[in-house]
Amino acid sequence: MEIPKAELFSVLQEFNPWWTGQPVADLPDWERAASRQIRAWIDDHETKRALLLTGARQVGKTTLFRQAIRRLVAEGFPPANLLYATFDHPILKLAGLERTLQAWDELFPPVSSHPRMLFLDEIQFVPDWQTWLKHQSDFQRGRRIAATGSASPLRDASTESGVGRWETIPLPTLSFAEYLRLRKVEIPALPEVRSLRHLFDWSPGDFSRAATLGRPLTAHFHEYLLRGGFPEPALVNDLTRCQRLLREDIVDKVLKRDMTALYGVRRVLEVEKIFLYLCYHDGGILDVPTLSRELDGINRQSVNNFLDLFEATHLICQLRPHGYGKEVLRGRSKIYLADAALPGAVLLLGRRLLEKPDRLGAAVETAFFKHLFTRYYPDQPTFSYWQDKKNRDLEVDLIAQTGDRIVPFEVKYHDAEPTPRKLKGLRLFLEEKKIAQGYVITQRWEDFGIIETHSARQGHEREPLNAKILAIPAPLACLWLSD
Numbered sequence: 001m002e003i004p005k006a007e008l009f010s011v012l013q014e015f016n017p018w019w020t021g022q023p024v025a026d027l028p029d030w031e032r033a034a035s036r037q038i039r040a041w042i043d044d045h046e047t048k049r050a051l052l053l054t055g056a057r058q059v060g061k062t063t064l065f066r067q068a069i070r071r072l073v074a075e076g077f078p079p080a081n082l083l084y085a086t087f088d089h090p091i092l093k094l095a096g097l098e099r100t101l102q103a104w105d106e107l108f109p110p111v112s113s114h115p116r117m118l119f120l121d122e123i124q125f126v127p128d129w130q131t132w133l134k135h136q137s138d139f140q141r142g143r144r145i146a147a148t149g150s151a152s153p154l155r156d157a158s159t160e161s162g163v164g165r166w167e168t169i170p171l172p173t174l175s176f177a178e179y180l181r182l183r184k185v186e187i188p189a190l191p192e193v194r195s196l197r198h199l200f201d202w203s204p205g206d207f208s209r210a211a212t213l214g215r216p217l218t219a220h221f222h223e224y225l226l227r228g229g230f231p232e233p234a235l236v237n238d239l240t241r242c243q244r245l246l247r248e249d250i251v252d253k254v255l256k257r258d259m260t261a262l263y264g265v266r267r268v269l270e271v272e273k274i275f276l277y278l279c280y281h282d283g284g285i286l287d288v289p290t291l292s293r294e295l296d297g298i299n300r301q302s303v304n305n306f307l308d309l310f311e312a313t314h315l316i317c318q319l320r321p322h323g324y325g326k327e328v329l330r331g332r333s334k335i336y337l338a339d340a341a342l343p344g345a346v347l348l349l350g351r352r353l354l355e356k357p358d359r360l361g362a363a364v365e366t367a368f369f370k371h372l373f374t375r376y377y378p379d380q381p382t383f384s385y386w387q388d389k390k391n392r393d394l395e396v397d398l399i400a401q402t403g404d405r406i407v408p409f410e411v412k413y414h415d416a417e418p419t420p421r422k423l424k425g426l427r428l429f430l431e432e433k434k435i436a437q438g439y440v441i442t443q444r445w446e447d448f449g450i451i452e453t454h455s456a457r458q459g460h461e462r463e464p465l466n467a468k469i470l471a472i473p474a475p476l477a478c479l480w481l482s483d
Helices: 005-015 034-043 061-074 090-095 097-107 129-139 176-182 196-201 204-214 217-227 231-235 239-263 268-280 288-294 300-312 341-346 350-355 357-379 420-433 474-480
Strands: 050-054 082-086 116-121 143-149 166-170 316-321 334-337 382-387 395-402 405-412 437-442 449-451 468-473
Touching: 005 082, 005 090, 005 097, 034 050, 034 061, 034 143, 034 166, 050 061, 050 129, 061 082, 061 116, 061 143, 082 097, 090 097, 129 143, 176 217, 176 231, 176 474, 196 437, 196 468, 204 474, 217 239, 217 341, 217 350, 217 357, 217 474, 231 239, 239 268, 239 300, 239 341, 239 350, 268 288, 268 300, 268 334, 268 341, 288 300, 300 316, 334 357, 341 357, 350 357, 357 382, 357 395, 357 405, 357 437, 357 474, 382 420, 395 420, 405 420, 420 437, 420 468, 437 474, 468 474
Parallel strands: 050 143, 050 166, 082 116, 116 143, 316 382, 405 437, 437 468
Antiparallel strands: 316 334, 382 395, 395 405, 449 468
């Protein structure tokens, strides 16, 4: 279908008000942590790579791009050399990428010594976008391209062609600190903690003072678990409406529209059943044969295929068991949803989530994993979980590994002391792997500090543990991992 040129010009001018000297309106003054990475890419004039900002629907990718454009215009970059286009708009989707760029060139022929900056939103709707982006990176030296995508390509040859052609920044939902800023909640004047391991050097007085300052964060943290980190729903004061937006604008559109449009999925009912099952088991170890039996015999291969699609559309993250070789390949995956508020919204729990210890604990674990993943992603860590081979009740919820450094985390969000007996899995892992430090994420503020404990090995229970375990209240842990 041929799009009238005048209509295409009109759409582009509407999306690019800076061409006519108008301000970039309706943007927050504060910027998310990911804006620093975007800025670093913009300032690196030597790089030939494109930038790919990935994340779930409505997570804030467009806002970050528009803030970057606002900053460039304010610094004197030629406005006509800045293009923003979103390919989930029907006119631009029909026109296609090349026709859109031709229209831009007709409106503003490239004459400046500055490069042409392209900010392309929802690029997954452009056919064969990976090959196009590869060719642009290889041959178009006068263009710098940043793109967003709400769905990642599944593993194929075109995916491999992007290696070395673009760098990827994953954008999760709002961190706890970002949520507080969005809701205009004053953050306590807590000590700056650049790395959680620095807390091992604190004195009992340091822990006590920080706990006193941080206690008021608990209520806001619980609201964060209920409302989630998608910016638009998180701003809605009415919780019922907030969670309805999460269901309708995030989950339903991915399951019923994106799965069909991008991956050709036709069995939408099966997709919905599996996602509902994952909401009931968020943060749990998934047994695919059990899921298959419980969901009317959906075959195992279909289940695994749908799990890959959920991951490609940024709705879930899968963790493999800690270890090497066959124990990892044959092991079951642990599943985390993209945001801690999604299961409660889908299951219509509302505030009842806070009255269900198991559901609340799962939400905290999901939120903590997201913060851990985001904070250490630039270091290219491996995330996993661990279970003892002899006793699967002994486990460690999360393990982050960067190079030779292995850091285990256990989440115990209960209104009870994290006693050594409750931490036997963590203690055993520390001893077996000869690791000096481990963490437990807790609910009670009075537990903040070093836990004195002993060996977990049978026959050595009275010997001191040759490692330290630090208990951190979940709101503080997430806040310190936010920036």
